[in-house]
Amino acid sequence: MDSIHDLGGMHGFGAVPIENEGYTFKDTWQRRAFGLTQSLAGTVPFCADMHRKKIEQLAAVDYLQLDYFEKWTIATTELMKDSGLVNDAELASGKKQFDVNQERHPPVSSVDLVDAMKTGGTYTFPDGSRHPKFFVGDQIKVRSNCAEGHTRVPRYVRSKAGIIRNIEGIFQFADSVANGMGPDPQPCYLVEFNAAEVWGQDAEAADDLLYLDLAESYLEHA
Amino acid sequence: MSDQDNDHFHGHVHDPIEEGAALRVRALEELAIAKGLVDPAALESVIEYYERETGPRNGASVVAHAWTDPTFKDWLLRDGTAAIHSMGFKGYQGEHMRVVENTPDVHNVIVCTLCSCYPWPVLGLPPAWYKGPAYRSRIVREPRKVLTEFGLNLSKHRKVQVWDSTAEIRFMVLPQRPENTDGLNVEELAAIVTRDGMIGTASV
Numbered sequence: 001m002d003s004i005h006d007l008g009g010m011h012g013f014g015a016v017p018i019e020n021e022g023y024t025f026k027d028t029w030q031r032r033a034f035g036l037t038q039s040l041a042g043t044v045p046f047c048a049d050m051h052r053k054k055i056e057q058l059a060a061v062d063y064l065q066l067d068y069f070e071k072w073t074i075a076t077t078e079l080m081k082d083s084g085l086v087n088d089a090e091l092a093s094g095k096k097q098f099d100v101n102q103e104r105h106p107p108v109s110s111v112d113l114v115d116a117m118k119t120g121g122t123y124t125f126p127d128g129s130r131h132p133k134f135f136v137g138d139q140i141k142v143r144s145n146c147a148e149g150h151t152r153v154p155r156y157v158r159s160k161a162g163i164i165r166n167i168e169g170i171f172q173f174a175d176s177v178a179n180g181m182g183p184d185p186q187p188c189y190l191v192e193f194n195a196a197e198v199w200g201q202d203a204e205a206a207d208d209l210l211y212l213d214l215a216e217s218y219l220e221h222a
Numbered sequence: 223m224s225d226q227d228n229d230h231f232h233g234h235v236h237d238p239i240e241e242g243a244a245l246r247v248r249a250l251e252e253l254a255i256a257k258g259l260v261d262p263a264a265l266e267s268v269i270e271y272y273e274r275e276t277g278p279r280n281g282a283s284v285v286a287h288a289w290t291d292p293t294f295k296d297w298l299l300r301d302g303t304a305a306i307h308s309m310g311f312k313g314y315q316g317e318h319m320r321v322v323e324n325t326p327d328v329h330n331v332i333v334c335t336l337c338s339c340y341p342w343p344v345l346g347l348p349p350a351w352y353k354g355p356a357y358r359s360r361i362v363r364e365p366r367k368v369l370t371e372f373g374l375n376l377s378k379h380r381k382v383q384v385w386d387s388t389a390e391i392r393f394m395v396l397p398q399r400p401e402n403t404d405g406l407n408v409e410e411l412a413a414i415v416t417r418d419g420m421i422g423t424a425s426v
Contacts, residue, residue, distance in 0.1 A: 005337065006335070007335055007336075007355050007358040007359040008358065008386065009359060010355075011359070013355040013359045014356055015356060016356045016372070018371065018372060019349070019350060021350065025269075025273075025347075032247050033243075033247045034272070035265040035268050038265075039260045039264050040254060040260060043260070052336075052337050064355060069243070070243035070247070073246055076250070086250075086257075091249060096253060096257060099257065100258070100259065105259055107258060107259055107260055107261045108261065108264050109264055110261065110267035114268060114271050116314070117268060117271060117272075117313050118314075119313060119314075120313040120314045120315070120316065121314060124318075124390075152388045154335050156363075168318070169318075171389060171390055172390075174389070188391075195382075202363070204365065204382075205366065205382065208365065208366075208381060208382040209381065209382070210362060211384070213387075213388050213390075
């Protein structure tokens, strides 16, 4: 979706607020917010693309102003509301008003949760399961349309020409997964773009390069 | 708020946005526990895992290994996933890895313009600036200027390659090994590798 989260190439955000921080979490509540989202992902359940989609749906002013981990918490809360696990009155008061079916939404144990983080997710399908439409060295163009829902093709490469540098494998399609429509497996390609192609005469150096991994649905032959 | 709540915030900077966030998180945590959706021990365990067992020290050991073992370095650049997983650094946000090498001719830097994708098993959780709008908007458009702000002035003869983490593959930079480090062993080399060196916003 065309919204504020798609920041690549935008002007006006000033200097990078570089901080030589050594912390993982700056504040206690950020720690809790991180742990809460990870603990609930398997129970609700939701995946990263669904969580990202909720963050992308925030009003632009909230997206820019709220702390990163507060945005995480809002997204997690929205996913819980969608699953009927909490309601607005409970969230306002902090007091439970109804019980949920724990057989359908079982809590995850410490051991299982840490194991799940150590194992990671499965996003791929066997190499032969789809036939790539593009090959290494092909000139492609990024499609000009933009899905209204979650998508993983940034605005700044839309309609731009690039070269396929690698077939990364057959991956689940984020647009589909985020909408609860299943994996829609398809090839994912490493695509190289010239800075001059993307930024025109504003490019700092015409030969600098940008690399993005893009799903087949985002691409067409040049 | 109860007195206890006031005590909780006493001594903190009173930023209303921060306080709202803290209250929001606590309300959700209490509800989730009351409903039996979250095991409080699991919540603490996953936080501690990321505080104690992941972080840039993991990535630094991968870099030092590559600097001292050409066979491993070839493997790392050819199949970053397998080479990194062989050192035990695997899991969420590190399932698929591509390692890109800095050379005298090429400088690499990583970003996620759409959110904050970052290779957790090797670098830990990302720094605040990596997740913020200034870095994410600018590093793809004016990488050289942004790198200057980080204190890295690149020759115009050095090509800049920006890697935007738009899919499930996570990137990590293999920095150049500094000169005059021939006498260092692999542990000593790992100690000089920085997080920003592996993001590409610093040299090592």
